[in-house]
Amino acid sequence: MEMLLFTIFACAACGGALAVVLSQNVVRMAFYLVISLGSTAGLFFMLDADFVGATQLLIYVGGTVVLLIFGVMLTASGPFLTIKSSPGDMVQAILVGALFLGMVVVTVLQVDWEGNAVKLEGQYGASSLERPGYNQRGEGHTTRRIGAALLGARFDKDLGKQSGQLSTGYLLPFEVVSVHLLVVLIGAAYLARAKRRVRVPSGS
Amino acid sequence: MEGIGINGFLAVGAVLFACGVICMATKRNGIGVLMGVELVLNGANVNFVAFSKYGPLGLDGQIVSLFVIVLAAAEAAVALAIALNFYNNHLTIDVDRANELQG
Amino acid sequence: MMPVLATETISDFLSDEWGWSHIVALAGAAIAHVALIGAFFGLPAFAGIWAERKVSGRIQDRLGPTRTGGRFGWLQSLADGVKLLQKEDLWPNAADAMLFRVAPYIVVIASVAAFMFLPFSDGWVAVSLDVGLFLALAILSLEVLGIILAGYSSGSKWSLFGGMREAAQMVSYEVPLGLTAVIPVVLAGSMNLDEIGRMQEGWFWNWFIFHDPFTMIAFFVFFTVTLASNKRAPFDLAEAESELVGGFHTEYSGFRWSLFFLAEYASMYFVSALGVILFLGGWWTGIAPIDNFFRTNDTWVVNYLGNVLGFAVLLIKASKLVFLQIWIRWTLPRLRIDQVMTTCLKYLVPISCFLFLGAVTWSMLLPGRSAFGTKSSLGARAVETATVDRSPGHGLEIVATPIGTAEEGAR
Numbered sequence: 001m002e003m004l005l006f007t008i009f010a011c012a013a014c015g016g017a018l019a020v021v022l023s024q025n026v027v028r029m030a031f032y033l034v035i036s037l038g039s040t041a042g043l044f045f046m047l048d049a050d051f052v053g054a055t056q057l058l059i060y061v062g063g064t065v066v067l068l069i070f071g072v073m074l075t076a077s078g079p080f081l082t083i084k085s086s087p088g089d090m091v092q093a094i095l096v097g098a099l100f101l102g103m104v105v106v107t108v109l110q111v112d113w114e115g116n117a118v119k120l121e122g123q124y125g126a127s128s129l130e131r132p133g134y135n136q137r138g139e140g141h142t143t144r145r146i147g148a149a150l151l152g153a154r155f156d157k158d159l160g161k162q163s164g165q166l167s168t169g170y171l172l173p174f175e176v177v178s179v180h181l182l183v184v185l186i187g188a189a190y191l192a193r194a195k196r197r198v199r200v201p202s203g204s
Numbered sequence: 205m206e207g208i209g210i211n212g213f214l215a216v217g218a219v220l221f222a223c224g225v226i227c228m229a230t231k232r233n234g235i236g237v238l239m240g241v242e243l244v245l246n247g248a249n250v251n252f253v254a255f256s257k258y259g260p261l262g263l264d265g266q267i268v269s270l271f272v273i274v275l276a277a278a279e280a281a282v283a284l285a286i287a288l289n290f291y292n293n294h295l296t297i298d299v300d301r302a303n304e305l306q307g
Numbered sequence: 308m309m310p311v312l313a314t315e316t317i318s319d320f321l322s323d324e325w326g327w328s329h330i331v332a333l334a335g336a337a338i339a340h341v342a343l344i345g346a347f348f349g350l351p352a353f354a355g356i357w358a359e360r361k362v363s364g365r366i367q368d369r370l371g372p373t374r375t376g377g378r379f380g381w382l383q384s385l386a387d388g389v390k391l392l393q394k395e396d397l398w399p400n401a402a403d404a405m406l407f408r409v410a411p412y413i414v415v416i417a418s419v420a421a422f423m424f425l426p427f428s429d430g431w432v433a434v435s436l437d438v439g440l441f442l443a444l445a446i447l448s449l450e451v452l453g454i455i456l457a458g459y460s461s462g463s464k465w466s467l468f469g470g471m472r473e474a475a476q477m478v479s480y481e482v483p484l485g486l487t488a489v490i491p492v493v494l495a496g497s498m499n500l501d502e503i504g505r506m507q508e509g510w511f512w513n514w515f516i517f518h519d520p521f522t523m524i525a526f527f528v529f530f531t532v533t534l535a536s537n538k539r540a541p542f543d544l545a546e547a548e549s550e551l552v553g554g555f556h557t558e559y560s561g562f563r564w565s566l567f568f569l570a571e572y573a574s575m576y577f578v579s580a581l582g583v584i585l586f587l588g589g590w591w592t593g594i595a596p597i598d599n600f601f602r603t604n605d606t607w608v609v610n611y612l613g614n615v616l617g618f619a620v621l622l623i624k625a626s627k628l629v630f631l632q633i634w635i636r637w638t639l640p641r642l643r644i645d646q647v648m649t650t651c652l653k654y655l656v657p658i659s660c661f662l663f664l665g666a667v668t669w670s671m672l673l674p675g676r677s678a679f680g681t682k683s684s685l686g687a688r689a690v691e692t693a694t695v696d697r698s699p700g701h702g703l704e705i706v707a708t709p710i711g712t713a714e715e716g717a718r
Contacts, residue, residue: 001331006208010216017223017243026233027459031406033239034452036220040246043216047257049266052273054442056249059273062448063478064242064280069455070474071235071284073467075291083298085230093229101222108214113258143437143498145263146270154263170267177274184278191285 006046012039021094024084026072030065037061051143150174213254220247234287234297238280245276353384354626355572359633366637394561401462402558410460411559411566413453418574421447425580426501428590428617429602439500440488443581444481447536450574451477454538457567458555469554472544472644479651480535486659487529490522490666491515491585500581504589511593516586521665526586528659530628533578535651537571540636544644579628580621587624590617 016036023029037060044053148154152169224243231237249269256265287297294301357372360383364371376382398407423446424439426432436442451473458470494515495503507514516526535542546554553559556567583589591598601613642650 001334003208005331005334006212010212013216014219014223017220020239020243021223021227021230025403026235027403027456028406029236029239031409031456033242036243037246038449040216040220040250043213043250044253047213047253049253049256049269050436050438050442052249052253052266052269054438054445055270055273058441058445058448059277060242060246062445062451062481064277066451066455066474066478067280067284068235068238069452069459070471070478071238071287073459073471073474074288075235075297083232083236085232089230093226096229097222097226100225101218104218104221105215108211108218113210116259142263142266143441146267149263149267173271177271181274181278184282188281188285191282192288 002046006043009039009042009046012036013043026076027069030069030072033068034061034065037065049142051146210254210258213250217247217250217254220244220250222247232298232300234290234299235284237299238283238287241283242276242280245272248272355575355629356384356387356568357381358630359636362630362633363637366634388565391561391565396561396563399462399558403460403462406456406460407558408563410453410457411563411570413456414450414570415453415566415573417446417449417453418570418577421574421577424500425577426504426584426589427580427621428614429501429505431614431618432501435499435501437497437499440492440498440503440581440585443500443577444485444488447574447577448477448481450570454555454567457559461555461558463558465551465553465557466555469544469546469551469557473538473555475644476535476538476542476544476647476651479648480532480655483528483651483655483659484532484536486656486663487525487532488581488585490525490663493663493667494518494522494670500584504584504591507588508591508598509595511588511591514586514588514591514593516588519666519669521662521669522586525659525662525666526582528655528662529582529586530631532655532659533582534632534635535647537575537578537632539571539575539632541639541642542647543636543641544647549641575629575632576625579632580625582628583621583624590614590621592616592620 013036016032016034016039019032020029020036023032037056041053041056041061044050044056148169150170151174152171154169220243224240224245224247227240227243228237229240231240249272252261252265252269252272254265255261256263256269259265290299290302291297357380361371361380372380372383374380375386398404421443423434424432424436424443426435432439454473455470458466458468458473461467491503492498495506497503497506503515511517515522517523538544538546544554546556551557556564559567597616598613601609601616
């Protein structure tokens, strides 16, 4: 059953991504992108990362893709705009991409992940998802721990430890990202604002 | 989850990444290029979350992927603003037409 | 005995009793719940459509449907449905046929899937997740996508305008929606809708709407925003029939069109129930002795009856909000698109920011106290101290927010 779910999500994610590459109509590309990103959210849920999956759905699928389609509508010079890429480019790119994919997949298959994990566990301690914490069932109820980590408190690592040996949280990156978002908000509004037209003197 | 293991997820991530790179390279529509970027970032995210489940990365992997998602949204907003500006200047979204700086 | 009926969620039941693993149990629960909702939410959509016709008739000093199915026209929706099924399914030549056909399904899937995270009574929820509210809003926001695609792929200018308006409207209204929905989350210390509902047990002044003045206003802001996010009048710019023919669904007919219609009523019901759970006490009757009688009883039959009562209470409260939506639709004139955007960006966003700050300040300065001076019912204090005990000498003081239920803290 899990294998089946994984197969469905993985096929949808990869198929959607391929369709994005092969399709020439921008809005269809956006639709395939939604399929790909949505099934990736499904993969996140399978990996016990429920908060990340929900964020993916809300921000990527509900926000970014809507923004992209909005951009398509604002920049389309005709209905169902298609700009074809030249076949030569396509063949070259697919060749390079396939080589790259092959390289990555071969590398991934060659690494002994289990052995590595055992080695790293010896070095740094066991995977923190298995540690005693808020939810021991490992069901992906990660929201609280992520929230605490973003506030700088690492419940998943630090419970029961002395104050001298606490792990670092993510308070500073969180603040930096929020300031960054504000800057982006203002910057995007500035870039996309309607240019003031030169006033033409009216009448005679 | 025994049947799948980390390799399956990493393979999906690799496919997403490669598709994104091809998309960035071949699309002439500016917004298509943006979609390629989103795919690449998404492939990286799959890897992060997979490592957080199977490796010793723990919660850090998920938090990093959260930051990636947020920054991708920010990047999309700015890039879209640039695309709009580009359209205002060139009356097309075809990125091959932005060749004024060619000597 | 029959734990699934009394306390547990479907997914918990599947994983505990039948030994399914977590993700499979989630998928099973999703399928079961969608089947239930599909069967069940044909009914509210039916009732909603009938009520819409009847209420609008009364508001306009007409009788509304009177003949189909007896004196009050009960079966009017069924007749409508049969009529719609009989119509020819057509799409324009200029349309992008694939997207045109897919768009209604996206809308329906999004609005029905959101019900997965909605608790209908204490523990009667398909998937009780810590990210419940967040995920429900996320899935609900996918509905926009279907509408934009429908508008774009129709190959008609009216539809395109409708889609554009919907995109602009939804992207901006999601901000105040999120901000006002977060206020109860701050008070409850959880995004789990089940827990948010459970925090409002007891007398009705424990409901979050009466928690403090800020939440009181926040509920009305939330209600306004949900009107807009459902494209209900006065915010139905996407389909404004006097200017845009039919807006985004101009080119749709027959069953595909009725899918949009069903989705609209389903999400009307969903946001109303969400508002009830977030602000109006969820499934609690608001009269403490009644709830306590059902809750503290040991026999599972009484517990079960209590849950049925809660279910009925939730449905009644939500139906009242739906009625309010219909009432507003037939009373207020439609806004212009610039007025809609002004309402959101210049008024609702600042107001909801202010309310959020106010509610947070309230719960920081007067933790656990509401306007009526009662403490929140659940053992929030105990959890706080447990948290502090378990991470001694931590740099951050974890005081203001109660984290989780007592059971979880002790775990």
